[in-house]
Amino acid sequence: MKRRDFMQLSGMGLGAMMLPNIPVMGRSVAPEALLDGGVDVAVKKRLADAALNAAKSKGATYTDVRIGRYLNQFVVTREDKVQNIVNTESYGVGVRVIANGCWGFAAIVDAKTEADTARAAEEAVAIAKANARLMKQPVQLAPQKGYGEVSWKAPIQRNAFEVPIQEKVDLLLGVNDAALKNGANYVNSVLFMVNEQKYFASTDGSYIDQDIHRIWPIFAVTTIDPKTGKFETRQALSAPVGMGYEYLQTNPKDKITGITTRYNKGYDMLEDVIAAAKQTKEKLAAKSVEAGKYDLILDPSHLWLTIHESVGHPLELDRVLGYEANFAGTSFATLDKWQSKNFNYGSKEVNLFADKTQVGSLGAVGWDDEGVQTKKWDLVKDGTLVNYQAIRDQVHIIGEKESQGCCYADSWGTVQFQRMANVSLAAGKTPLSVSEMIKDVKKGIYIIGDGSFSIDQQRYNFQFGGQLYYEIKDGQIAGMLKDVAYQSNTQEFWNSCVKVCDERDYRLGGSFFDGKGQPQQVSAVSHGSSTARFNGVNVINTARKI
Amino acid sequence: MAILTKEEAKKIIDKVLAFSKADEMSVSLTGSRTGNIRYARNSVSTSGESYDLALAVTAVYGKRSGTSTINEFDDKSLEKTVRRAEEIAKLAPENPEYMPMLGPHTFVESNTFAQSTANIDPDYRAKVAFDSIDPCKKKNLTAAGYLEDTTEFVAMGNSKGLFAYNKSTSVDFSVTVRSADGTGSGYVARDFNDSSKLNAKVSTEIAMQKAMASVSAKALEPGKYTVILEPTAALDLIQNMMRSIDARSADEGRSFMSKKGGGTRLGEKLLDERVNIYSDPTNPDAPNAGFSMDGRPQEKTTWIENGVFKNLAYTRYWAQKQGVKAVPPPGRFIMQGGRQSLEELIKSTEKGILVTRFWYIRAVDPQTLLYTGLTRDGTFYIENGKIKYPVKNFRFNESPIIMLNNLEAMGVPTRVRGNMIPPLKIRDFTFTSLSDAV
Numbered sequence: 001m002k003r004r005d006f007m008q009l010s011g012m013g014l015g016a017m018m019l020p021n022i023p024v025m026g027r028s029v030a031p032e033a034l035l036d037g038g039v040d041v042a043v044k045k046r047l048a049d050a051a052l053n054a055a056k057s058k059g060a061t062y063t064d065v066r067i068g069r070y071l072n073q074f075v076v077t078r079e080d081k082v083q084n085i086v087n088t089e090s091y092g093v094g095v096r097v098i099a100n101g102c103w104g105f106a107a108i109v110d111a112k113t114e115a116d117t118a119r120a121a122e123e124a125v126a127i128a129k130a131n132a133r134l135m136k137q138p139v140q141l142a143p144q145k146g147y148g149e150v151s152w153k154a155p156i157q158r159n160a161f162e163v164p165i166q167e168k169v170d171l172l173l174g175v176n177d178a179a180l181k182n183g184a185n186y187v188n189s190v191l192f193m194v195n196e197q198k199y200f201a202s203t204d205g206s207y208i209d210q211d212i213h214r215i216w217p218i219f220a221v222t223t224i225d226p227k228t229g230k231f232e233t234r235q236a237l238s239a240p241v242g243m244g245y246e247y248l249q250t251n252p253k254d255k256i257t258g259i260t261t262r263y264n265k266g267y268d269m270l271e272d273v274i275a276a277a278k279q280t281k282e283k284l285a286a287k288s289v290e291a292g293k294y295d296l297i298l299d300p301s302h303l304w305l306t307i308h309e310s311v312g313h314p315l316e317l318d319r320v321l322g323y324e325a326n327f328a329g330t331s332f333a334t335l336d337k338w339q340s341k342n343f344n345y346g347s348k349e350v351n352l353f354a355d356k357t358q359v360g361s362l363g364a365v366g367w368d369d370e371g372v373q374t375k376k377w378d379l380v381k382d383g384t385l386v387n388y389q390a391i392r393d394q395v396h397i398i399g400e401k402e403s404q405g406c407c408y409a410d411s412w413g414t415v416q417f418q419r420m421a422n423v424s425l426a427a428g429k430t431p432l433s434v435s436e437m438i439k440d441v442k443k444g445i446y447i448i449g450d451g452s453f454s455i456d457q458q459r460y461n462f463q464f465g466g467q468l469y470y471e472i473k474d475g476q477i478a479g480m481l482k483d484v485a486y487q488s489n490t491q492e493f494w495n496s497c498v499k500v501c502d503e504r505d506y507r508l509g510g511s512f513f514d515g516k517g518q519p520q521q522v523s524a525v526s527h528g529s530s531t532a533r534f535n536g537v538n539v540i541n542t543a544r545k546i
Numbered sequence: 547m548a549i550l551t552k553e554e555a556k557k558i559i560d561k562v563l564a565f566s567k568a569d570e571m572s573v574s575l576t577g578s579r580t581g582n583i584r585y586a587r588n589s590v591s592t593s594g595e596s597y598d599l600a601l602a603v604t605a606v607y608g609k610r611s612g613t614s615t616i617n618e619f620d621d622k623s624l625e626k627t628v629r630r631a632e633e634i635a636k637l638a639p640e641n642p643e644y645m646p647m648l649g650p651h652t653f654v655e656s657n658t659f660a661q662s663t664a665n666i667d668p669d670y671r672a673k674v675a676f677d678s679i680d681p682c683k684k685k686n687l688t689a690a691g692y693l694e695d696t697t698e699f700v701a702m703g704n705s706k707g708l709f710a711y712n713k714s715t716s717v718d719f720s721v722t723v724r725s726a727d728g729t730g731s732g733y734v735a736r737d738f739n740d741s742s743k744l745n746a747k748v749s750t751e752i753a754m755q756k757a758m759a760s761v762s763a764k765a766l767e768p769g770k771y772t773v774i775l776e777p778t779a780a781l782d783l784i785q786n787m788m789r790s791i792d793a794r795s796a797d798e799g800r801s802f803m804s805k806k807g808g809g810t811r812l813g814e815k816l817l818d819e820r821v822n823i824y825s826d827p828t829n830p831d832a833p834n835a836g837f838s839m840d841g842r843p844q845e846k847t848t849w850i851e852n853g854v855f856k857n858l859a860y861t862r863y864w865a866q867k868q869g870v871k872a873v874p875p876p877g878r879f880i881m882q883g884g885r886q887s888l889e890e891l892i893k894s895t896e897k898g899i900l901v902t903r904f905w906y907i908r909a910v911d912p913q914t915l916l917y918t919g920l921t922r923d924g925t926f927y928i929e930n931g932k933i934k935y936p937v938k939n940f941r942f943n944e945s946p947i948i949m950l951n952n953l954e955a956m957g958v959p960t961r962v963r964g965n966m967i968p969p970l971k972i973r974d975f976t977f978t979s980l981s982d983a984v
Contacts, residue, residue, distance in 0.1 A: 027600065027615040027616075027617075028602065028613045028614060028615045029614070029615075030614070030630065030633065030634050081641070081642055081643065082639045082641065083641075083643075085638065085639075103592070105592070105594065106594075107596075109598075109617070110617070127593070127594070130668065131590060131593060134589065134590040134672065134675070134676075135589065135590070136587075136588070136589040169639060185798070185799070185800075186798060186800065222800050224799040224800065226807070228806065229799065229804060229805065229806030229807060230913065231799060231800045231804075231913060233800075233912075321587070322586055322587050322688065322690060322724070323586045323587065323591060323690070324586070324690075325586055325688070325690035325722050325724060326586065326690035326691050326692055326720060326721060326722040326733075327692070329905075329922075329983070330724075330728070332982070332983070334728075413596070415592060415594075452908050452909060452910045452918065453908055454906045454907070454908045454918045454919055454920070454941070455906055456905065456906065456920045456922070456939060456941075456981040456983035457905055457906070457920075457922055457983050458982070458983035458984065459983075460981050460982040460983050461920065461939075461941055461979060461980070461981035461982070461983065463918050463941060463943075463978075463979075465910060483911075485910060485918070485943075487941065487978065487979045489982070518582070518584050518692040518694075519582060519694065538979070540943065540978055542910050542911055542916055542943065543911075543914075544911065544914040544916050544945055544948065545914070546802060546816070546914045546915070546945060546947040546948060
């Protein structure tokens with residue numbers, strides 16, 4: 001929507017992190033403004049009721065109201081400097097209605113009075129009636145029971161907005177200092193913190209108040225070899241999570257030791273950056289990979305992105321139906337494949353599920369943005385495609401009686417639509433550790449961390465890189481590789497999955513800024529897995545000379 | 547009204563600056579009206595219109611700065627915003643790279659506004675959707691498209707006396723047309739400042755023709771091919787290169803422009819000598835505001851001349867540190883082309899691949915500017931100067947630097963996403979695998 005409110009973070013010195021342009025909605029505010037409670041819940045109910053009544057009196061047959069307050073704080077540093085501290089707040093009301101069988105949506109910034117919300121409702125009805133003329137079929141909305149006045153709060157231990165800015169600056173500058181002391185030439189580090197305060201009301205009789213928190217600490221360390229002029233970068237092995245500042249409190253039980261330390265529910269940023277600085281030097285000296293077929297051992301810090309792109313997106317029902325054809329694309333996982341009940345998405349080892357309730361995940365909420373209580377459901381069971389992700393106006397197409405609860409809007413000012421739930425690979429049922437898994441591999445590559453990623457518009461052909469690549473020879477890790485990327489086809493790849501480690505190794509990765517729709521909206525989503533093995537995957541060498 | 551005149555904007559900015567007690571203060575005032583219509587499965591899915599008018603005040607004490615924003619414009623609210631920005635600034639950490647604000651400058655005026663675009667209403671948007679959907683329906687094809695129109699102004703002023711104002715319009719249209727059985731797909735995208743140049747019906751016909759012609763694509767072996775990149779495809783890779791011309795990264799040794807042993811490759815011939823890229827805010831086909839958001843003028847700048855990089859983009863801090871002119875990054879760029887039409891480029895090709903567009907392009911190696919991505923929505927095999935048959939989509943791994951050394955020919959530039967870019971004929975373009983996606 002309001003393009004002037006977008007802050008393009010690519011202009012904030014994040015180039016080395018290869019982040020895409022990140023649109024951030026909201027107006028700049030003082031840090032303390034992020035701590036005040038916002039509008040009282042009783043006032044929100046009054047504002048919502050005004051909209052519900054206004055829409056009904058204008059002829060709407062269904063209405064939902066979202067009163068949202070979206071808070072962001074980003075602390076951006078490089079080496080010994082704070083480059084930027086961004087504090088934003090965005091508050092407003094969005095009203096969605098069905099009138100004459102058609103959707104209509106209108107939103108008002110800073111809506112504080114019942115007259116404001118009623119006006120948004122009336123506009124939404126007018127838009128619905130205008131669009132109804134171009135409609136092919138009336139909206140078919142799955143029934144939904146009302147929940148009355150309820151609330152949900154992310155189970156955080158320490159609200160990141162309550163942590164003084166100085167503490168965050170000290171943490172990042174300490175991280176940067178450690179990188180430089182350990183031989184890095186350059187280092188960027190950032191803390192992203194988000195709080196969504198959302199109130200939802202609908203004509204189904206729900207009044208839902210929710211408080212959602214997310215945090216993402218990241219860095220990129222670069223080291224240059226003066227002799228060759230080559231440089232290598234290693235990014236953080238952290239994950240964006242649905243947690244408070246406690247994610248940055250480290251606990252030995254959250255560390256997975258091995259060839260390099262990886263993290264579960266607590267992230268030791270200082271320890272990771274020291275490892276990163278040393279590993280950039282190792283990467284500079286590493287052997288350039290020989291292209292060919294390898295068995296891949298993929299760590300959860302890497303595999304989450306492959307799951308996101310090759311499972312999460314193709315199983316979104318709106319893509320399958322063609323609603324995203326002009327932008328994100330359609331899907332190879334067409335309805336006939338699902339209807340056949342025997343489409344082998346993957347091998348028997350592959351069980352993929354959607355889950356909007358997973359504690360600490362980015363997608364966890366009590367109810368989605370159309371008042372549906374969240375749940376967990378299977379997408380691929382023992383290798384067979386069994387379901388999609390769908391919302392209230394789609395579920396009838398796949399014969400379901402109720403929505404799966406994965407509707408989301410990134411702001412009060414944008415219309416909610418189907419978004420990806422947390423989609424994860426279930427841990428293996430047989431006890432298996434990473435070292436036991438590696439022991440059987442004759443010629444393989446062990447990949448840790450996410451890197452370059454690209455997939456076609458129907459989600460067949462993909463290419464992924466990583467942060468760290470280790471060669472496996474005859475069951476042993478033989479040393480570091482570089483210039484590695486693997487290319488595969490979704491169905492082939494998941495059918496080449498021969499083993500998944502057990503739940504002791506299960507961890508979440510995730511995307512903080514997943515883009516979809518026109519105009520584009522972002523959403524945050526987690527993907528869990530244990531380390532998994534894929535046999536005979538095509539690896540290319542990405543080194544070039546210019 | 548969200549679109550203020552130059553005089554109205556200046557009056558508000560001057561009023562805000564008069565409240566300042568800070569060492570330095572800058573004010574930006576922006577307003578926009580944006581409308582859109584989206585359709586899929588031959589039916590409109592969403593449409594809307596939004597207005598915004600917002601003021602941002604940045605106060606500076608020494609090297610500490612703070613920003614506060616507001617969208618109410620009475621004197622009391624304006625003064626409150628100024629005080630808020632000043633309070634935030636006093637508490638902010640020092641920015642050692644802070645540069646004092648710039649003084650007054652007479653910026654070049656560019657013709658970025660068209661009344662026709664500012665006049666767009668919901669009926670116009672609905673007609674665009676109809677003009678695009680209707681011919682598709684008649685041919686049993688499926689259209690999914692998007693139109694977005696924007697009218698906006700940006701004004702800025704500061705306590706050193708700088709004032710700048712620009713009013714602009716833009717319209718962006720794209721449509722993907724697919725065959726009913728999903729075996730063919732075509733795409734077209736058009737963007738203009740002046741919406742009277744947009745013909746949704748004629749544009750959609752191109753996508754329709756590609757959708758029909760791309761049915762039953764054959765598989766070719768991946769490998770190195772001569773390609774003709776239509777301007778939409780060419781832009782993606784060239785724009786990635788143009789976004790990587792930051793001087794600081796080059797000086798720091800972490801850019802494709804870094805030189806072994808220190809320094810940059812500025813002045814080196816890195817590309818085919820026919821490659822010339824410049825920026826010019828007054829270009830009638832790709833006009834742009836005459837100033838950057840940090841108050842620097844946008845002037846005509848040569849970036850690449852006869853294959854040699856002539857300029858890199860600087861922040862003001864880095865330029866001062868290096869003792870050079872602080873050339874801002876280009877708003878838009880113009881790549882010079884040749885005189886041949888796309889058809890003539892095809893005619894002169896013995897064997898090759900015609901690429902309509904690329905998709906999901908991501909950096910693989912910043913050192914060599916290696917990118918990966920895929921062809922999409924219309925990929926065809928050319929033999930003896932003629933399009934022979936549609937081919938399955940390819941994944942590529944290619945660097946624009948290598949690609950612009952393998953330049954065979956260029957056609958007449960056209961506008962793509964605000965820039966001017968020719969169709970490019972390139973030899974030995976690297977396709978690394980096949981995709982089944984349509």
